[in-house]
Amino acid sequence: MTITIIGAGAIGGLAGAYMAKAGHDVLLVDRWQEHVDALNARGLFIDGVRGEMTVPVRAATPDQLTQPLGMVLVATKSQHAVDAVRQVLPLLRPDSAIVSYQNGFNEPDIVALLDANGFDGKAMVIGSIPNYGGALVDPGYIEFVHEGPIQLGEMDGRRTPRLEELGRQLSALTEVQVSDNIWGQIWAKEVYSAQVVFSALVDARIRETLGVERYARIAGAIVREALEIAEANGIAVEAFDFFDPANYRPKTPADTRRLLDNINHAIWLLKKDQNEQAHQFKKKGSGIWWDIVYRNRPSEVRSSNGKLIDYGRRAGVDVRLNEKLCAMIYEIEEGRRPLGFHNYDELEAYVNQIGKALP
Numbered sequence: 001m002t003i004t005i006i007g008a009g010a011i012g013g014l015a016g017a018y019m020a021k022a023g024h025d026v027l028l029v030d031r032w033q034e035h036v037d038a039l040n041a042r043g044l045f046i047d048g049v050r051g052e053m054t055v056p057v058r059a060a061t062p063d064q065l066t067q068p069l070g071m072v073l074v075a076t077k078s079q080h081a082v083d084a085v086r087q088v089l090p091l092l093r094p095d096s097a098i099v100s101y102q103n104g105f106n107e108p109d110i111v112a113l114l115d116a117n118g119f120d121g122k123a124m125v126i127g128s129i130p131n132y133g134g135a136l137v138d139p140g141y142i143e144f145v146h147e148g149p150i151q152l153g154e155m156d157g158r159r160t161p162r163l164e165e166l167g168r169q170l171s172a173l174t175e176v177q178v179s180d181n182i183w184g185q186i187w188a189k190e191v192y193s194a195q196v197v198f199s200a201l202v203d204a205r206i207r208e209t210l211g212v213e214r215y216a217r218i219a220g221a222i223v224r225e226a227l228e229i230a231e232a233n234g235i236a237v238e239a240f241d242f243f244d245p246a247n248y249r250p251k252t253p254a255d256t257r258r259l260l261d262n263i264n265h266a267i268w269l270l271k272k273d274q275n276e277q278a279h280q281f282k283k284k285g286s287g288i289w290w291d292i293v294y295r296n297r298p299s300e301v302r303s304s305n306g307k308l309i310d311y312g313r314r315a316g317v318d319v320r321l322n323e324k325l326c327a328m329i330y331e332i333e334e335g336r337r338p339l340g341f342h343n344y345d346e347l348e349a350y351v352n353q354i355g356k357a358l359p
């Protein structure tokens with residue numbers, strides 16, 4: 001089975017390199033010409049949590065694809081996922097599989113695109129959430145930032161041969177957890193990620209933002225609201241290693257303590273494999289921080305937390321905290337607001353003003 005990965009960045013690049021190294025047939029596709037050229041000329045150089053290595057890979061730009069595609073992993077940022085599938089529509093067959101290999105709520109949009117083009121979208125789309133982390137630093141160079149599993153599942157929860165085979169190949173990179181409720185996993189990552197968005201209001205390490213109790217309390221209130229949005233949409237939000245939704249409905253100060261411990265545990269998980277003596281990590285914050293601060297471009301917040309807010313509005317939920325958070329991120333992206341701890345002061349005042357502080 002040839003696996004085509006569209007988006008050879010941190011997530012797609014690491015998956016492709018480890019699968020190729022294990023002898024699987026992988027083609028990395030990216031629209032960044034210099035990156036594709038570097039991959040073909042020198043292979044993918046990876047440093048970070050597992051040390052340094054260079055893996056020979058095959059890479060192409062989208063316009064170079066000519067063969068019909070079987071298993072396709074879409075590992076672009078969320079806002080580019082549907083267009084990434086659209087560009088390969090002429091190469092798809094009824095038995096092709098499209099894996100939405102990213103954060104965000106893209107599966108229904110990809111299904112709709114496929115349906116509109118004469119395919120059976122529901123039969124073709126596989127859901128997933130990658131929970132390892134990295135950063136595309138330069139052409140041909142990815143930093144592996146933290147370990148974590150991959151969640152994978154058919155949208156209808158069935159165990160299928162194609163899922164087993166994909167899981168087997170991806171396990172060359174990391175643990176693969178096959179889920180019978182992948183939509184609940186996808187929601188869980190988005191609910192959890194409200195605090196990741198929060199951490200990007202400041203140009204600082206995660207431990208200086210979510211690691212500070214005063215700030216973690218604001219983040220916790222934002223995640224609690226995100227969880228209310230999920231529940232109002234009838235979603236059974238799953239736990240995963242960074243996150244247990246059971247901790248995000250605090251009624252007492254003791255409940256809040258458990259919630260803050262969950263946030264600290266997530267930070268510990270994100271850091272536990274890092275050896276700062278062995279490697280100076282370039283990616284100090286989240287992927288959202290990386291796009292805003294390092295790559296100086298809009299993050300995927302509009303397409304991730306922004307969509308969560310839309311789900312909330314449609315269900316009649318109070319989404320004021322997430323709205324305020326996103327508005328602040330959009331102002332930062334548009335150059336109308338500086339990054340900094342003053343953003344936390346403003347958000348904390350707003351949390352108190354609208355009566356959403358944690359007990």
Ligand SMILES: NC(=O)C1=CN([C@@H]2O[C@H](COP(=O)(O)OP(=O)(O)OC[C@H]3O[C@@H](n4cnc5c(N)ncnc54)[C@H](OP(=O)(O)O)[C@@H]3O)[C@@H](O)[C@H]2O)C=CC1
Binds near residue numbers: 030032062087133
């Ligand atoms: N990085 C991380 O640590 C984690 C990321 N994720 C999720 O994984 C997803 C991918 O993130 P990440 O790997 O960081 O993203 P990157 O920005 O590192 O890589 C995405 C790559 O896809 C390219 N691309 C975009 N559109 C197309 C297209 N139509 N055809 C071909 N290539 C395209 C991008 O090019 P261009 O730059 O031109 O847009 C870019 O090179 C996101 O949803 C993210 O939230 C999940 C867990 C952790």
Ligand SMILES: CC(C)(CO)C(=O)C(=O)O
Binds near residue numbers: 288
């Ligand atoms: C959850 C986290 C921080 C894990 O890498 C992430 O998804 C990101 O870096 O964007």
